[in-house]
């Protein structure tokens with residue numbers, strides 16, 4: 001249960017004075033949630049210094065000024081191109097305030113002739129005359145203290161002003177409790193860090209621009225809180241898994257050898273090394289939890305199969321869970337073929353499996369007639385039970401953190417877990433996404449793969465590209481056409497893809513297909529099937545094809561507006577045409593003008609196919625939060641921690657978390673209790689809730 005001290009932060013922003021229905025909607029959208037705590041995490045992005053309060057005669061134009069003036073005269077506009085003007089003065093000089101398109105009534109009300117007012121805004125000089133267009137503040141003299149000084153500026157959305165946000169924020173800040181300290185006192189003193197409350201209040205009240213930087217003391221304190229919450233949550237999950245005594249899986253290697261004999265290729269050294277690491281883990285009498293990273297095409301499926309076969313050799317069952325139907329089916333096709341030849345039974349179980357077939361599969365799983373099951377998360381529905389599930393492979397492709405859910409669901413009989421990901425992830429991000437999970441890396445692709453010929457071209461060459469595409473398709477090739485990603489707007493992605501589809505259909509006719517994320521799974525599968533079978537040879541797609549689709553015959557990929565994609569994403573996409581032994585080509589079409597970073601990104605793509613290198617570069621160029629260009633990637637979505645700046649803090653937090661659990665595995669001590677609050681504050685409750693020490 002959430003500690004009581006957090007209740008005020010987890011109430012709705014509807015409880016803030018002044019937040020009506022309209023503001024509620026706007027603010028919820030802006031801050032990405034409807035809780036006070038979401039508002040607290042809506043951090044300032046800038047400051048405006050309003051402390052410059054000169055006499056008008058001495059005022060420097062171009063600066064933000066706060067001046068005390070008397071209202072002299074109103075000059076309404078003669079036509080609607082003219083502004084409404086108000087002349088004001090202090091005892092040294094006059095100033096003209098100008099207003100475009102505002103109700104005269106509201107101006108006469110806020111600036112009555114003959115009265116004194118405080119005006120704040122940017123001062124300009126026009127033909128030697130002082131002017132200010134649309135002052136930011138018009139206030140009564142008694143309110144000067146509220147204006148004079150540093151104004152905190154927040155990221156905004158249309159329809160809500162900074163003033164309003166700040167007004168709400170003051171109420172939010174007033175609700176932040178004095179938390180019992182969850183950090184080690186000595187460490188705090190060493191770092192000269194304030195308490196959480198002091199820190200967050202300071203973050204919301206910056207004095208200097210440097211206060212906004214990630215390395216500002218207060219921001220570091222909170223970044224550390226956040227990193228510790230992240231590392232502690234992961235360590236808790238890990239501890240849970242590790243603590244459970246597992247079983248030793250130690251097959252005799254017979255079936256394994258049979259499969260190896262069936263393979264038309266020799267395992268790469270990297271595959272062999274990783275397999276040895278996995279076998280060694282499986283033999284240990286505690287539960288295995290290991291991450292397997294390998295670039296697209298590095299041959300993870302066969303590694304997963306050989307590992308699963310070990311469980312089968314021991315008379316137990318194994319399962320592999322893929323993130324989508326298509327991928328599950330793909331794995332099934334590879335695995336079924338080999339399994340059939342060696343007398344191991346396997347089945348495919350997804351959300352689409354027919355009721356009757358599903359019933360049979362469930363019965364067979366429960367009786368142990370099925371050795372290996374391949375599926376989607378449908379595998380982990382309640383009515384699925386195994387006779388003796390000993391090993392689970394989770395293919396996350398490039399979603400992250402899914403494994404956590406699984407670890408908490410206890411289908412298996414102390415099952416060992418292998419998590420596979422196809423996205424090379426920089427070391428720091430591995431730590432934030434998986435904690436100290438054991439880690440294997442297939443850092444080699446099978447020999448003989450031809451490099452992809454990657455070319456970078458301006459969009460203006462589009463008609464040449466289409467001609468080239470036509471020639472290629474006529475020789476029997478298959479191609480992907482990937483459409484641009486429009487920020488945060490699936491709908492316009494779709495519109496762009498549909499438009500391109502229509503225009504290509506005019507040229508290529510019925511051999512063009514379209515897939516996008518908004519399609520029904522069934523329709524998507526059907527189009528993919530057509531592309532696989534060659535019924536269509538040109539597939540227009542949004543980034544949905546990124547996730548592990550395998551059509552070895554596809555040798556050409558055109559990526560439109562490549563400059564809008566992240567490096568890691570481009571790498572994933574390009575991986576789709578890197579599966580065969582045929583030479584393939586990737587055209588990156590960009591739109592001008594290109595930023596320096598974009599240019600650099602496209603160049604990296606042109607010159608390298610090393611996913612791990614590309615991932616590191618991507619992190620450098622874009623920062624961790626954006627590494628996959630999406631918020632849904634499952635990477636810890638840090639509010640404040642920044643993987644470049646706070647890298648060192650991450651490593652300290654990692655050690656700290658380990659030590660905390662060693663000394664106080666159930667988080668029962670005084671600090672332990674405070675740490676629970678920390679976990680809830682950063683919304684790691686799913687892990688804490690299931691945590692009984």
Ligand code: ADP
Pocket residue numbers: 265266267268271294295296297298299300301302422446447579
């Ligand atoms: P990924 O790591 O992307 O999941 P896959 O397991 O799908 O890669 O393997 C990609 C292709 O490479 C498959 O067609 C597979 O049969 C083949 N492959 C796997 N290992 C080797 C190897 N050692 N030598 C040659 N081809 C291999």
Ligand code: MG
Pocket residue numbers: 300301422548
């Ligand atoms: Mg794969």
